[in-house]
Amino acid sequence: MHAPHRPPRHPHAWLPLLLLSQLLVAGIWWRWGWGVGLPSMLATHALAWWGVLAPGAALYGPVLARLPTQDREVWLTIDDGPSEDTAAILDLLDAHGAKATFFLVGDRAAARPELAREIARRGHGIGNHSATHPQAWFWALGPGRMLREIEDAQRQLTAIAGRAPRWFRSVVGHTNPFVHAPLRRAGLARVAWSARGFDAVQGDVDKVVSAIERDLAPGAIVLLHEGAPHGRNVEMIGRLLQRLDALDYRATLPDGDRG
Template identity: 65%
Template sequence: MSAASVRRPPVFPHLWLLWFGGSQVLLLAVWWSAGWLAMLPVWLLSHGLLLWGTFRPGSRVLGPVLTRLPTREREVWLTIDDGPSADTPAMLDLLDAHGAKATFFLVGARAVKQPALVREIVRRGHGIGNHSMGHPAAWFWALGPVRMRHEVDRCQRALTDLTGRPPRWFRAVVGMANPFVSAALKPHGLTRVAWSARGYDGVAADPERVVARIERDLAPGAIVLMHEGAPHGHNVAMLALLLQRLDAQGYRTVLPA
Protein backbone atom coordinates (compact mmCIF):
# COMPACT_ATOMS: atom_id res chain seq x y z
CA MET A 1 0.00 0.00 0.00
CA SER A 2 1.88 3.07 -1.19
CA ALA A 3 1.45 6.51 0.33
CA ALA A 4 0.62 7.92 -3.10
CA SER A 5 -2.26 5.49 -3.48
CA VAL A 6 -3.81 6.50 -0.14
CA ARG A 7 -3.40 10.24 0.33
CA ARG A 8 -6.04 12.43 -1.28
CA PRO A 9 -5.21 16.08 -0.50
CA PRO A 10 -7.40 18.57 -2.37
CA VAL A 11 -5.95 19.82 -5.66
CA PHE A 12 -8.81 22.03 -6.91
CA PRO A 13 -10.62 23.04 -3.69
CA HIS A 14 -12.91 25.51 -5.43
CA LEU A 15 -14.05 23.18 -8.20
CA TRP A 16 -17.50 22.95 -6.63
CA LEU A 17 -17.99 26.64 -7.45
CA LEU A 18 -17.81 25.89 -11.17
CA TRP A 19 -20.55 23.28 -11.24
CA PHE A 20 -22.71 25.05 -8.68
CA GLY A 21 -22.32 28.42 -10.39
CA GLY A 22 -23.06 26.83 -13.76
CA SER A 23 -26.17 25.21 -12.34
CA GLN A 24 -27.43 28.59 -11.13
CA VAL A 25 -26.90 30.13 -14.56
CA LEU A 26 -28.86 27.23 -16.05
CA LEU A 27 -31.53 27.73 -13.39
CA LEU A 28 -31.99 31.38 -14.35
CA ALA A 29 -32.07 30.52 -18.05
CA VAL A 30 -34.78 27.91 -17.53
CA TRP A 31 -36.76 30.28 -15.31
CA TRP A 32 -36.56 33.04 -17.93
CA SER A 33 -37.58 30.81 -20.82
CA ALA A 34 -40.01 28.35 -19.24
CA GLY A 35 -41.10 29.65 -15.86
CA TRP A 36 -40.56 28.67 -12.25
CA LEU A 37 -42.20 25.23 -12.52
CA ALA A 38 -39.66 24.15 -15.13
CA MET A 39 -36.89 25.70 -13.03
CA LEU A 40 -37.79 23.72 -9.89
CA PRO A 41 -36.06 20.41 -10.85
CA VAL A 42 -32.81 22.25 -11.62
CA TRP A 43 -32.98 24.03 -8.27
CA LEU A 44 -33.64 20.80 -6.40
CA LEU A 45 -30.80 18.97 -8.14
CA SER A 46 -28.16 21.69 -7.62
CA HIS A 47 -29.00 22.34 -3.98
CA GLY A 48 -29.55 18.65 -3.30
CA LEU A 49 -26.02 17.88 -4.50
CA LEU A 50 -24.65 20.59 -2.23
CA LEU A 51 -26.48 19.16 0.76
CA TRP A 52 -25.47 15.60 -0.13
CA GLY A 53 -21.83 16.65 -0.31
CA THR A 54 -22.07 18.33 3.08
CA PHE A 55 -24.00 15.79 5.12
CA ARG A 56 -22.80 12.51 3.57
CA PRO A 57 -19.37 11.75 5.15
CA GLY A 58 -18.10 9.69 2.23
CA SER A 59 -19.34 11.97 -0.54
CA ARG A 60 -16.77 13.30 -3.01
CA VAL A 61 -19.04 16.01 -4.40
CA LEU A 62 -17.14 18.79 -2.59
CA GLY A 63 -13.66 17.30 -2.60
CA PRO A 64 -11.64 14.09 -2.23
CA VAL A 65 -12.19 11.87 0.80
CA LEU A 66 -10.73 8.52 1.80
CA THR A 67 -13.31 5.91 2.80
CA ARG A 68 -11.26 2.69 2.68
CA LEU A 69 -7.74 1.43 2.05
CA PRO A 70 -6.74 -0.09 -1.30
CA THR A 71 -5.88 -3.60 -0.11
CA ARG A 72 -7.22 -7.14 -0.37
CA GLU A 73 -5.39 -8.24 2.75
CA ARG A 74 -7.23 -8.67 6.06
CA GLU A 75 -6.13 -5.24 7.20
CA VAL A 76 -8.15 -2.41 8.70
CA TRP A 77 -7.36 1.15 9.67
CA LEU A 78 -8.53 1.74 13.23
CA THR A 79 -9.32 5.40 13.91
CA ILE A 80 -10.29 6.92 17.28
CA ASP A 81 -11.92 10.37 17.43
CA ASP A 82 -12.39 13.17 19.97
CA GLY A 83 -9.38 12.78 22.26
CA PRO A 84 -7.28 13.07 24.13
CA SER A 85 -9.41 12.12 27.11
CA ALA A 86 -9.36 10.20 30.37
CA ASP A 87 -9.84 7.06 28.22
CA THR A 88 -6.59 7.54 26.31
CA PRO A 89 -4.17 5.72 28.69
CA ALA A 90 -6.39 2.64 28.97
CA MET A 91 -6.90 2.56 25.21
CA LEU A 92 -3.16 2.75 24.62
CA ASP A 93 -2.64 -0.18 26.99
CA LEU A 94 -5.29 -2.21 25.17
CA LEU A 95 -3.71 -1.48 21.79
CA ASP A 96 -0.31 -2.54 23.13
CA ALA A 97 -1.76 -5.75 24.55
CA HIS A 98 -3.15 -6.70 21.13
CA GLY A 99 -0.18 -5.48 19.10
CA ALA A 100 -2.56 -3.07 17.37
CA LYS A 101 -2.06 0.42 15.97
CA ALA A 102 -4.55 3.26 15.60
CA THR A 103 -4.75 6.83 14.39
CA PHE A 104 -6.10 9.22 17.00
CA PHE A 105 -7.99 12.15 15.50
CA LEU A 106 -7.42 14.76 18.18
CA VAL A 107 -9.25 17.96 19.06
CA GLY A 108 -6.69 20.77 19.29
CA ALA A 109 -8.15 22.47 22.36
CA ARG A 110 -8.13 19.17 24.26
CA ALA A 111 -4.65 18.32 23.07
CA VAL A 112 -3.05 21.52 24.35
CA LYS A 113 -4.57 20.88 27.79
CA GLN A 114 -3.14 17.33 27.92
CA PRO A 115 0.17 17.45 26.03
CA ALA A 116 1.60 14.44 27.84
CA LEU A 117 -1.17 12.20 26.46
CA VAL A 118 -0.57 13.45 22.93
CA ARG A 119 3.15 12.71 23.17
CA GLU A 120 2.42 9.30 24.68
CA ILE A 121 0.23 8.39 21.72
CA VAL A 122 3.11 9.16 19.38
CA ARG A 123 5.71 7.51 21.61
CA ARG A 124 3.78 4.24 21.45
CA GLY A 125 3.81 4.31 17.67
CA HIS A 126 0.32 5.46 16.85
CA GLY A 127 -0.83 8.06 14.34
CA ILE A 128 -2.20 11.54 14.93
CA GLY A 129 -4.92 13.26 12.91
CA ASN A 130 -6.45 16.75 12.87
CA HIS A 131 -10.04 16.83 14.15
CA SER A 132 -10.48 20.62 14.36
CA MET A 133 -9.48 22.99 17.13
CA GLY A 134 -12.74 23.25 19.06
CA HIS A 135 -14.92 20.38 17.76
CA PRO A 136 -18.05 22.46 17.07
CA ALA A 137 -20.26 19.41 16.58
CA ALA A 138 -23.58 21.21 16.19
CA TRP A 139 -22.51 23.68 13.51
CA PHE A 140 -19.24 22.55 11.91
CA TRP A 141 -21.20 21.86 8.71
CA ALA A 142 -22.26 25.53 8.59
CA LEU A 143 -18.90 27.23 9.20
CA GLY A 144 -17.86 29.93 6.75
CA PRO A 145 -14.46 29.96 5.04
CA VAL A 146 -12.69 32.09 7.68
CA ARG A 147 -13.88 30.08 10.67
CA MET A 148 -13.26 26.79 8.86
CA ARG A 149 -9.68 27.78 8.11
CA HIS A 150 -9.31 28.88 11.75
CA GLU A 151 -10.44 25.45 13.02
CA VAL A 152 -8.08 23.54 10.74
CA ASP A 153 -5.05 25.86 11.00
CA ARG A 154 -5.03 26.18 14.78
CA CYS A 155 -5.38 22.45 15.34
CA GLN A 156 -2.65 21.72 12.80
CA ARG A 157 -0.27 24.14 14.53
CA ALA A 158 -1.09 22.80 18.00
CA LEU A 159 -0.52 19.15 17.07
CA THR A 160 2.64 19.97 15.14
CA ASP A 161 4.05 21.90 18.10
CA LEU A 162 3.22 19.07 20.50
CA THR A 163 4.55 16.18 18.43
CA GLY A 164 7.17 17.74 16.16
CA ARG A 165 5.41 16.40 13.07
CA PRO A 166 2.46 17.81 11.09
CA PRO A 167 -0.59 15.56 10.83
CA ARG A 168 -1.36 14.25 7.34
CA TRP A 169 -4.98 13.28 8.00
CA PHE A 170 -8.10 15.27 8.79
CA ARG A 171 -11.53 14.13 9.90
CA ALA A 172 -14.46 16.50 9.66
CA VAL A 173 -16.45 16.96 12.85
CA VAL A 174 -19.34 14.47 12.75
CA GLY A 175 -18.06 13.67 9.26
CA MET A 176 -19.82 16.67 7.71
CA ALA A 177 -17.62 18.61 5.30
CA ASN A 178 -19.10 21.73 3.75
CA PRO A 179 -17.81 23.51 0.60
CA PHE A 180 -15.07 25.35 2.52
CA VAL A 181 -13.28 22.33 4.01
CA SER A 182 -11.11 21.48 1.01
CA ALA A 183 -9.74 25.02 0.76
CA ALA A 184 -8.71 24.84 4.43
CA LEU A 185 -7.01 21.45 3.96
CA LYS A 186 -5.02 22.22 0.82
CA PRO A 187 -2.29 24.46 2.35
CA HIS A 188 -1.43 21.68 4.80
CA GLY A 189 -1.63 18.81 2.32
CA LEU A 190 -4.24 17.19 4.53
CA THR A 191 -6.31 14.25 3.34
CA ARG A 192 -9.89 14.07 4.57
CA VAL A 193 -10.69 10.67 6.05
CA ALA A 194 -14.19 9.26 6.50
CA TRP A 195 -14.95 5.62 7.37
CA SER A 196 -16.58 2.44 6.12
CA ALA A 197 -17.38 0.72 9.45
CA ARG A 198 -18.89 2.34 12.53
CA GLY A 199 -20.92 1.32 15.55
CA TYR A 200 -22.19 4.71 16.74
CA ASP A 201 -20.12 4.32 19.88
CA GLY A 202 -20.19 8.06 20.51
CA VAL A 203 -23.83 7.76 21.57
CA ALA A 204 -24.66 4.04 21.91
CA ALA A 205 -23.68 2.53 25.27
CA ASP A 206 -23.89 -1.24 24.67
CA PRO A 207 -20.47 -2.65 23.66
CA GLU A 208 -21.94 -5.83 22.13
CA ARG A 209 -24.32 -3.90 19.86
CA VAL A 210 -21.69 -1.37 18.88
CA VAL A 211 -19.14 -3.98 17.92
CA ALA A 212 -21.78 -6.09 16.12
CA ARG A 213 -22.56 -3.09 13.90
CA ILE A 214 -18.88 -2.64 13.10
CA GLU A 215 -18.45 -6.35 12.34
CA ARG A 216 -21.20 -6.20 9.72
CA ASP A 217 -19.08 -3.80 7.68
CA LEU A 218 -15.65 -5.29 8.28
CA ALA A 219 -13.79 -6.08 5.07
CA PRO A 220 -10.23 -5.81 3.78
CA GLY A 221 -9.26 -2.14 3.80
CA ALA A 222 -12.10 -1.01 6.07
CA ILE A 223 -11.64 2.26 7.95
CA VAL A 224 -13.12 1.71 11.40
CA LEU A 225 -14.51 4.67 13.34
CA MET A 226 -14.31 4.61 17.13
CA HIS A 227 -14.48 7.33 19.81
CA GLU A 228 -13.06 8.06 23.22
CA GLY A 229 -14.35 10.06 26.15
CA ALA A 230 -18.06 9.67 25.37
CA PRO A 231 -20.41 10.58 28.28
CA HIS A 232 -21.69 6.99 28.58
CA GLY A 233 -18.24 5.88 29.74
CA HIS A 234 -18.03 2.61 27.78
CA ASN A 235 -15.57 3.46 24.99
CA VAL A 236 -12.71 1.52 26.58
CA ALA A 237 -14.86 -1.62 26.90
CA MET A 238 -15.96 -1.22 23.29
CA LEU A 239 -12.38 -1.01 22.07
CA ALA A 240 -11.44 -4.05 24.15
CA LEU A 241 -14.24 -6.11 22.59
CA LEU A 242 -13.49 -4.88 19.08
CA LEU A 243 -9.81 -5.81 19.37
CA GLN A 244 -10.80 -9.29 20.54
CA ARG A 245 -13.10 -9.71 17.53
CA LEU A 246 -10.47 -8.43 15.10
CA ASP A 247 -7.98 -10.93 16.46
CA ALA A 248 -10.52 -13.75 16.25
CA GLN A 249 -11.29 -12.94 12.60
CA GLY A 250 -7.66 -12.63 11.58
CA TYR A 251 -7.63 -8.88 10.95
CA ARG A 252 -4.59 -6.76 11.70
CA THR A 253 -4.52 -3.01 12.10
CA VAL A 254 -2.33 -0.86 9.87
CA LEU A 255 -1.29 2.80 9.73
CA PRO A 256 -1.18 4.33 6.24
CA ALA A 257 2.03 6.23 5.60
Protein backbone atom coordinates (compact mmCIF):
# COMPACT_ATOMS: atom_id res chain seq x y z
CA MET A 1 0.00 0.00 0.00
CA HIS A 2 1.58 3.25 -1.15
CA ALA A 3 1.58 6.16 1.30
CA PRO A 4 3.22 9.45 0.34
CA HIS A 5 5.83 10.08 3.03
CA ARG A 6 6.14 13.87 3.14
CA PRO A 7 8.22 15.40 5.93
CA PRO A 8 7.78 19.20 5.99
CA ARG A 9 10.03 21.03 3.55
CA HIS A 10 9.28 24.60 4.63
CA PRO A 11 8.23 24.39 8.30
CA HIS A 12 8.32 28.16 8.82
CA ALA A 13 6.33 29.14 5.73
CA TRP A 14 3.34 29.98 7.93
CA LEU A 15 5.10 32.91 9.62
CA PRO A 16 5.30 35.38 6.69
CA LEU A 17 1.75 34.42 5.71
CA LEU A 18 0.56 35.16 9.24
CA LEU A 19 2.32 38.52 9.28
CA LEU A 20 0.91 39.41 5.86
CA SER A 21 -2.62 38.51 6.95
CA GLN A 22 -2.37 40.80 9.97
CA LEU A 23 -0.99 43.65 7.87
CA LEU A 24 -3.99 43.23 5.57
CA VAL A 25 -6.32 43.28 8.58
CA ALA A 26 -4.66 46.47 9.82
CA GLY A 27 -5.12 48.05 6.39
CA ILE A 28 -8.77 47.03 6.24
CA TRP A 29 -9.36 48.41 9.75
CA TRP A 30 -7.69 51.71 8.84
CA ARG A 31 -9.61 52.04 5.55
CA TRP A 32 -13.10 50.85 6.58
CA GLY A 33 -13.09 51.02 10.38
CA TRP A 34 -13.84 48.50 13.06
CA GLY A 35 -17.12 47.35 11.47
CA VAL A 36 -15.14 45.59 8.74
CA GLY A 37 -11.77 45.36 10.46
CA LEU A 38 -12.94 43.42 13.50
CA PRO A 39 -14.69 40.64 11.51
CA SER A 40 -11.60 40.42 9.29
CA MET A 41 -9.35 40.00 12.31
CA LEU A 42 -11.64 37.37 13.84
CA ALA A 43 -11.75 35.46 10.56
CA THR A 44 -7.96 35.27 10.34
CA HIS A 45 -7.73 34.18 13.98
CA ALA A 46 -10.39 31.52 13.42
CA LEU A 47 -8.39 30.19 10.47
CA ALA A 48 -5.24 30.03 12.60
CA TRP A 49 -7.09 28.10 15.33
CA TRP A 50 -8.58 25.73 12.75
CA GLY A 51 -5.03 24.92 11.65
CA VAL A 52 -4.20 23.91 15.24
CA LEU A 53 -7.33 22.05 16.27
CA ALA A 54 -8.45 20.24 13.10
CA PRO A 55 -6.45 16.97 12.87
CA GLY A 56 -6.46 16.95 9.07
CA ALA A 57 -5.60 20.63 8.60
CA ALA A 58 -2.52 21.26 6.49
CA LEU A 59 -2.28 24.99 7.23
CA TYR A 60 1.09 24.74 9.00
CA GLY A 61 2.51 21.71 7.18
CA PRO A 62 1.64 18.56 5.22
CA VAL A 63 -0.48 15.81 6.73
CA LEU A 64 -1.63 12.42 5.48
CA ALA A 65 -5.29 11.71 6.24
CA ARG A 66 -6.11 9.04 3.64
CA LEU A 67 -4.09 6.67 1.47
CA PRO A 68 -4.26 7.00 -2.32
CA THR A 69 -5.52 3.54 -3.25
CA GLN A 70 -8.64 1.95 -4.69
CA ASP A 71 -7.83 -1.45 -3.20
CA ARG A 72 -9.81 -2.68 -0.19
CA GLU A 73 -6.96 -1.90 2.17
CA VAL A 74 -6.93 0.15 5.36
CA TRP A 75 -4.18 1.35 7.67
CA LEU A 76 -4.86 0.59 11.33
CA THR A 77 -3.10 3.06 13.66
CA ILE A 78 -3.11 2.45 17.41
CA ASP A 79 -2.20 5.35 19.73
CA ASP A 80 -0.98 5.79 23.31
CA GLY A 81 0.93 2.58 24.05
CA PRO A 82 2.61 0.50 25.08
CA SER A 83 0.07 -0.55 27.69
CA GLU A 84 -1.43 -3.55 29.44
CA ASP A 85 -3.46 -4.07 26.25
CA THR A 86 -0.51 -4.37 23.85
CA ALA A 87 0.17 -8.11 24.09
CA ALA A 88 -3.50 -9.02 23.61
CA ILE A 89 -3.81 -6.65 20.65
CA LEU A 90 -0.75 -8.22 19.02
CA ASP A 91 -2.31 -11.67 19.38
CA LEU A 92 -5.55 -10.44 17.81
CA LEU A 93 -3.71 -8.91 14.87
CA ASP A 94 -1.81 -12.15 14.33
CA ALA A 95 -5.02 -14.18 14.47
CA HIS A 96 -6.54 -12.05 11.69
CA GLY A 97 -3.39 -11.72 9.59
CA ALA A 98 -3.55 -7.95 10.08
CA LYS A 99 -0.81 -5.36 10.43
CA ALA A 100 -0.94 -2.04 12.28
CA THR A 101 1.23 0.91 13.19
CA PHE A 102 1.50 1.59 16.92
CA PHE A 103 2.04 5.28 17.68
CA LEU A 104 3.96 4.94 20.92
CA VAL A 105 4.69 7.42 23.70
CA GLY A 106 8.45 7.51 24.30
CA ASP A 107 8.39 7.36 28.10
CA ARG A 108 5.83 4.54 28.07
CA ALA A 109 7.99 2.58 25.63
CA ALA A 110 11.02 3.15 27.84
CA ALA A 111 9.03 1.74 30.79
CA ARG A 112 7.92 -1.34 28.77
CA PRO A 113 10.69 -1.86 26.19
CA GLU A 114 9.89 -5.55 25.77
CA LEU A 115 6.44 -4.66 24.42
CA ALA A 116 7.82 -2.11 21.96
CA ARG A 117 10.35 -4.64 20.72
CA GLU A 118 7.62 -7.28 20.38
CA ILE A 119 5.58 -4.91 18.20
CA ALA A 120 8.55 -4.59 15.84
CA ARG A 121 9.39 -8.32 16.01
CA ARG A 122 5.91 -9.25 14.85
CA GLY A 123 6.23 -7.02 11.80
CA HIS A 124 4.15 -4.02 12.83
CA GLY A 125 5.07 -0.37 12.44
CA ILE A 126 6.13 1.97 15.23
CA GLY A 127 5.29 5.68 15.05
CA ASN A 128 6.24 8.67 17.19
CA HIS A 129 3.46 10.01 19.46
CA SER A 130 5.59 12.37 21.62
CA ALA A 131 7.78 11.63 24.63
CA THR A 132 5.33 12.32 27.47
CA HIS A 133 1.88 12.71 25.82
CA PRO A 134 1.02 16.15 27.28
CA GLN A 135 -2.64 15.79 26.36
CA ALA A 136 -3.94 19.00 27.92
CA TRP A 137 -1.18 21.28 26.65
CA PHE A 138 0.29 19.84 23.46
CA TRP A 139 -1.58 22.43 21.38
CA ALA A 140 0.10 25.25 23.33
CA LEU A 141 3.70 23.99 23.55
CA GLY A 142 6.42 26.42 22.51
CA PRO A 143 9.21 25.55 20.07
CA GLY A 144 11.70 24.33 22.71
CA ARG A 145 9.33 21.96 24.50
CA MET A 146 7.87 20.76 21.19
CA LEU A 147 11.34 19.92 19.92
CA ARG A 148 12.08 17.90 23.06
CA GLU A 149 8.78 16.02 22.90
CA ILE A 150 9.39 14.90 19.32
CA GLU A 151 13.15 14.36 19.36
CA ASP A 152 13.24 12.62 22.75
CA ALA A 153 10.57 10.17 21.61
CA GLN A 154 12.43 9.60 18.35
CA ARG A 155 15.64 8.74 20.21
CA GLN A 156 13.83 6.50 22.71
CA LEU A 157 11.88 4.55 20.10
CA THR A 158 14.85 4.18 17.77
CA ALA A 159 17.03 2.83 20.57
CA ILE A 160 14.38 0.35 21.74
CA ALA A 161 13.09 -0.90 18.38
CA GLY A 162 16.32 -0.63 16.41
CA ARG A 163 14.64 1.38 13.65
CA ALA A 164 13.73 5.06 13.46
CA PRO A 165 10.02 5.84 13.18
CA ARG A 166 8.95 7.43 9.91
CA TRP A 167 5.53 8.72 11.00
CA PHE A 168 4.34 11.15 13.68
CA ARG A 169 0.89 11.68 15.15
CA SER A 170 0.16 14.83 17.13
CA VAL A 171 -1.25 14.38 20.60
CA VAL A 172 -5.07 14.58 20.38
CA GLY A 173 -4.49 15.51 16.73
CA HIS A 174 -3.67 19.13 17.67
CA THR A 175 -0.84 20.60 15.61
CA ASN A 176 0.41 24.06 16.42
CA PRO A 177 2.89 25.99 14.22
CA PHE A 178 5.92 24.62 16.11
CA VAL A 179 5.37 20.95 15.26
CA HIS A 180 6.79 20.88 11.76
CA ALA A 181 10.36 22.11 12.29
CA PRO A 182 11.18 19.13 14.58
CA LEU A 183 9.46 16.80 12.10
CA ARG A 184 11.71 18.08 9.32
CA ARG A 185 14.81 17.55 11.46
CA ALA A 186 13.78 13.98 12.28
CA GLY A 187 12.52 13.08 8.79
CA LEU A 188 9.02 12.43 10.15
CA ALA A 189 5.75 12.78 8.23
CA ARG A 190 2.55 13.68 10.07
CA VAL A 191 -0.43 11.31 9.99
CA ALA A 192 -4.05 12.11 10.81
CA TRP A 193 -6.99 9.76 10.13
CA SER A 194 -10.18 9.35 8.14
CA ALA A 195 -12.10 6.86 10.33
CA ARG A 196 -12.54 6.93 14.10
CA GLY A 197 -14.96 5.78 16.79
CA PHE A 198 -13.75 7.89 19.75
CA ASP A 199 -12.60 4.67 21.40
CA ALA A 200 -10.37 6.55 23.85
CA VAL A 201 -13.47 7.87 25.65
CA GLN A 202 -16.42 5.84 24.36
CA GLY A 203 -16.84 2.50 26.16
CA ASP A 204 -19.66 1.08 24.02
CA VAL A 205 -18.08 -1.46 21.67
CA ASP A 206 -20.97 -1.50 19.20
CA LYS A 207 -21.06 2.29 18.89
CA VAL A 208 -17.30 2.52 18.36
CA VAL A 209 -17.15 -0.17 15.69
CA SER A 210 -20.27 1.13 13.91
CA ALA A 211 -18.82 4.65 13.77
CA ILE A 212 -15.57 3.38 12.27
CA GLU A 213 -17.40 1.16 9.80
CA ARG A 214 -19.41 4.12 8.48
CA ASP A 215 -16.18 5.82 7.44
CA LEU A 216 -14.43 2.79 5.97
CA ALA A 217 -13.32 3.13 2.37
CA PRO A 218 -10.29 2.02 0.36
CA GLY A 219 -7.24 3.76 1.84
CA ALA A 220 -8.91 4.72 5.12
CA ILE A 221 -6.59 5.51 8.02
CA VAL A 222 -8.30 4.16 11.13
CA LEU A 223 -7.63 5.79 14.51
CA LEU A 224 -7.61 3.37 17.46
CA HIS A 225 -6.28 3.49 21.01
CA GLU A 226 -4.99 1.17 23.69
CA GLY A 227 -5.03 1.45 27.44
CA ALA A 228 -8.13 3.66 27.74
CA PRO A 229 -9.66 3.92 31.24
CA HIS A 230 -12.84 2.10 30.18
CA GLY A 231 -10.74 -1.06 29.61
CA ARG A 232 -12.48 -2.21 26.40
CA ASN A 233 -9.96 -1.33 23.69
CA VAL A 234 -8.93 -4.95 23.14
CA GLU A 235 -12.56 -5.98 22.65
CA MET A 236 -13.13 -3.06 20.27
CA ILE A 237 -10.13 -3.94 18.12
CA GLY A 238 -11.14 -7.59 18.07
CA ARG A 239 -14.65 -6.71 16.90
CA LEU A 240 -13.31 -4.31 14.27
CA LEU A 241 -10.99 -6.98 12.88
CA GLN A 242 -13.96 -9.32 12.56
CA ARG A 243 -15.87 -6.66 10.62
CA LEU A 244 -12.90 -5.97 8.35
CA ASP A 245 -12.72 -9.68 7.53
CA ALA A 246 -16.47 -9.79 6.83
CA LEU A 247 -16.25 -6.72 4.57
CA ASP A 248 -13.19 -8.10 2.76
CA TYR A 249 -10.85 -5.32 3.89
CA ARG A 250 -7.17 -6.04 4.46
CA ALA A 251 -5.28 -4.23 7.23
CA THR A 252 -1.77 -3.60 5.96
CA LEU A 253 1.13 -1.20 6.32
CA PRO A 254 2.51 1.50 4.00
CA ASP A 255 5.20 0.15 1.69
CA GLY A 256 8.18 1.63 3.54
CA ASP A 257 7.07 0.14 6.88
CA ARG A 258 6.80 -3.47 5.81
CA GLY A 259 9.43 -5.69 7.30
